[in-house]
Amino acid sequence: MKVYVWTLPTRVFHALLVLFILVAFITAEWDDLLTLHAAFGSAIGVLILYRIVWGVIGPKYSRFNDLPLSLAALKSYLFSLFAPTKKYVGHNPAASFAMVGIIVVVLLLTVTGLLTYGVQENRGIFAFLHDSFFREMEFFEEIHEFLGTLLWFLIGAHVGGVLLDRLLHAKEGTLTSILDGHKNLEGESAKLTLFQKSVALIGIALSLFVLVYALSGKGNIVTAGYHQPVDYKKEKPLFVSECGACHTLYPPSLLPKHSWELMMADLGNHFGDDASLGEPAQQSILAYLLTHAAESSTSEASLKIVQSMPNQDMIAVTQTPFWKKTHKEIDHAYFESSKVKSRANCNACHSDIEQGLLEDSSIKLPNIRTLT
Ligand code: HEC
Numbered sequence: 001m002k003v004y005v006w007t008l009p010t011r012v013f014h015a016l017l018v019l020f021i022l023v024a025f026i027t028a029e030w031d032d033l034l035t036l037h038a039a040f041g042s043a044i045g046v047l048i049l050y051r052i053v054w055g056v057i058g059p060k061y062s063r064f065n066d067l068p069l070s071l072a073a074l075k076s077y078l079f080s081l082f083a084p085t086k087k088y089v090g091h092n093p094a095a096s097f098a099m100v101g102i103i104v105v106v107l108l109l110t111v112t113g114l115l116t117y118g119v120q121e122n123r124g125i126f127a128f129l130h131d132s133f134f135r136e137m138e139f140f141e142e143i144h145e146f147l148g149t150l151l152w153f154l155i156g157a158h159v160g161g162v163l164l165d166r167l168l169h170a171k172e173g174t175l176t177s178i179l180d181g182h183k184n185l186e187g188e189s190a191k192l193t194l195f196q197k198s199v200a201l202i203g204i205a206l207s208l209f210v211l212v213y214a215l216s217g218k219g220n221i222v223t224a225g226y227h228q229p230v231d232y233k234k235e236k237p238l239f240v241s242e243c244g245a246c247h248t249l250y251p252p253s254l255l256p257k258h259s260w261e262l263m264m265a266d267l268g269n270h271f272g273d274d275a276s277l278g279e280p281a282q283q284s285i286l287a288y289l290l291t292h293a294a295e296s297s298t299s300e301a302s303l304k305i306v307q308s309m310p311n312q313d314m315i316a317v318t319q320t321p322f323w324k325k326t327h328k329e330i331d332h333a334y335f336e337s338s339k340v341k342s343r344a345n346c347n348a349c350h351s352d353i354e355q356g357l358l359e360d361s362s363i364k365l366p367n368i369r370t371l372t
């Protein structure tokens with residue numbers, strides 16, 4: 001006897017969710033993949049909203065009110081695991097709790113992800129919160145990461161449960177049911193109405209649309225950034241000509257006021273070079289640096305560089321704990337290559353730094369193999 005349990009929309013949802021979550025987890029590891037991460041995260045958000053609607057209007061077995069979500073049912077299910085007293089055609093109580101847990105956590109993950117993206121990166125639909133909450137960016141990020149870990153546990157429980165079921169009740173075919181829709185059990189098969197088919201089509205298509213739209217490049221509201229580039233040549237020509245001659249033009253916002261004061265007071269002995277200036281030029285540049293120092297910036301780099309300095313007295317960004325931490329996984333060969341030469345040559349990997357930006361989407365490691 002075969003029963004049709006998971007209709008096509010439920011299975012397509014499941015396949016897309018697995019795929020998108022895998023991509024989201026992988027892309028979360030690298031800053032330069034943040035745009036991809038946000039795009040997939042947004043698509044997951046739409047997918048999970050669709051699944052919630054599906055849980056209300058969907059077919060038998062996929063509907064929330066069909067799930068045996070009671071602690072009593074869970075208890076008796078777990079205690080009779082090896083000699084089941086009751087057969088569940090759809091989700092058993094343990095699976096129901098795992099599934100609802102996954103849906104809730106994924107929903108919270110997308111919301112906190114979008115909030116973090118807005119608050120920390122000044123990007124996406126919550127970018128309007130950046131100016132008010134940028135000091136709290138770490139807090140949003142930590143909640144988001146905590147939920148990510150929680151999701152791993154729930155997925156582990158879910159997959160573990162399915163595998164255990166495969167061992168104990170292999171004949172029922174629960175494992176393969178998510179692919180072909182059928183279980184070897186007795187029960188009423190799920191059927192779809194035209195209305196349900198239409199809702200499924202719209203929900204899934206919307207999720208794919210958001211993904212494609214978010215990946216479509218500049219100007220889309222899902223990943224758009226609102227930090228404005230600075231034209232230093234126009235704003236402070238002297239700064240560009242005096243401080244951009246030997247190396248990357250470091251944006252004033254990368255160091256706090258006190259660091260700039262220390263550096264500008266000792267230009268004669270500047271990292272082994274003599275970078276001394278006449279008194280007027282020195283004063284003029286110092287004033288410019290102080291006005292635009294890290295304290296006046298809302299960017300992630302400024303905030304985190306300053307927060308990571310034990311005292312506000314380091315004059316090399318590359319010496320700060322934050323810089324060391326964010327770059328510790330980069331192969332040394334990059335910094336030693338003829339294309340980069342120095343850690344301080346930010347420009348080689350951050351193409352937007354001389355416009356006062358350090359967007360994750362602009363990070364690109366140069367191809368050093370062809371050159372060395
Ligand atoms: C004569 C060349 C020269 C001039 C002019 C010069 N610098 Fe430098 N600067 C250096 C060298 C060399 C280093 C060390 C770079 C390295 O570690 O690869 C350096 C390092 C720095 C660093 C630290 C980079 C890091 O490691 O994080 C900052 C910040 C900096 N300079 C700012 C300035 C500013 C501001 C001015 C203008 C007032 C300026 N520099 C002018 C030669 C120069």
Ligand code: HEC
Pocket residue numbers: 029030031032254300301317318326327330334335340342343344345346347348349350358359360363364365366
């Ligand atoms: C050899 C290439 C390279 C050089 C040189 C380099 N970076 Fe980076 N930087 C990267 C990469 C790659 C990442 C992303 C690391 C990751 O995946 O987490 C990064 C990350 C960062 C971040 C964190 C971005 C974020 O939003 O979390 C900041 C800030 C940053 N770099 C600033 C600098 C500054 C300032 C300099 C120069 C003093 C510099 N980098 C030099 C490659 C480089």
